[in-house]
Amino acid sequence: MSSTAPAVHAENLRKRYGDKVAVDDVNLRVDTGTVLGVLGTNGAGKTTTVEMIAGLRTPDRGRVSVLGLDPRRDRAKVRQVLGVQLQQAYLHHALTVAELIALYRSFYPAPRPTEELLELVDLAEQRGIRFEKLSGGQQQRLSIALALAGRPRVVILDELTTGLDPRARRRMWQAIERLRDEDVTVLLVSHAMEEVERLCDRVALIDAGRVIALDTPSGLISRAGAEDLDGAFVALTGKELEDAE
Numbered sequence: 001m002s003s004t005a006p007a008v009h010a011e012n013l014r015k016r017y018g019d020k021v022a023v024d025d026v027n028l029r030v031d032t033g034t035v036l037g038v039l040g041t042n043g044a045g046k047t048t049t050v051e052m053i054a055g056l057r058t059p060d061r062g063r064v065s066v067l068g069l070d071p072r073r074d075r076a077k078v079r080q081v082l083g084v085q086l087q088q089a090y091l092h093h094a095l096t097v098a099e100l101i102a103l104y105r106s107f108y109p110a111p112r113p114t115e116e117l118l119e120l121v122d123l124a125e126q127r128g129i130r131f132e133k134l135s136g137g138q139q140q141r142l143s144i145a146l147a148l149a150g151r152p153r154v155v156i157l158d159e160l161t162t163g164l165d166p167r168a169r170r171r172m173w174q175a176i177e178r179l180r181d182e183d184v185t186v187l188l189v190s191h192a193m194e195e196v197e198r199l200c201d202r203v204a205l206i207d208a209g210r211v212i213a214l215d216t217p218s219g220l221i222s223r224a225g226a227e228d229l230d231g232a233f234v235a236l237t238g239k240e241l242e243d244a245e
């Protein structure tokens with residue numbers, strides 16, 4: 001891969017569920033080390049898009065490359081460089097936090113140390129607790145730790161902080177800032193404007209299955225003639241983000 005190749009490249013992605021076109025010709029180019037926010041109302045096609053990028057869903061049309069690899073054809077290689085935290089985690093409910101972390105670490109040649117993972121998501125005190133006994137927020141934080149276990153170069157996080165309390169949310173933001181310092185490329189699906197404005201270098205606005213704008217947060221704000229990202233979102237999509245939640 002040349003140094004100018006994007007970390008993630010999605011070209012002309014399309015996905016239909018029955019009659020419903022969920023993703024309609026999405027193009028995304030994400031450079032290495034970029035934290036990209038993927039913003040859109042409920043049902044805009046964000047999850048379907050990132051699932052196709054992760055190789056978890058087959059596009060009807062189009063191509064995806066992650067660090068020059070095809071997520072479906074080169075599945076084993078992509079697993080070594082891509083970390084994915086999706087909205088629903090399917091984890092072994094009877095295993096403890098420490099056991100799940102040990103399991104995930106065993107998949108990788110040079111995993112992040114257990115203590116670092118526990119500290120990153122503030123779960124050190126819960127290490128002996130079974131997954132099924134964790135609160136929803138703790139389960140979510142664990143799924144983020146597991147996504148980071150293999151020191152991925154590209155990370156996909158879908159609804160990173162939805163449902164987390166303010167302390168846990170700040171903790172997750174610090175974790176993302178740390179990934180950025182390590183030059184990790186992050187795709188962050190979010191509804192939280194404050195989060196996107198604070199963390200993201202660039203933002204893809206997705207509406208009705210299409211990328212309608214891709215720019216820096218300040219670029220979007222000035223393009224829309226708005227005062228903040230919230231205002232830019234409304235001006236560019238004609239929709240209120242809160243309306244959809």
Ligand SMILES: Nc1ncnc2c1ncn2[C@@H]1O[C@H](COP(=O)(O)OP(=O)(O)OP(=O)(O)O)[C@@H](O)[C@H]1O
Binds near residue numbers: 017022040042048049
């Ligand atoms: N498995 C599925 N079968 C049928 N329709 C689906 C399926 N998954 C998603 N859809 C539909 O496709 C569209 C896009 O869904 P998607 O989950 O990608 O949107 P989203 O932007 O991630 O929404 P949210 O913010 O609610 O997570 C929606 O209209 C949704 O109802």
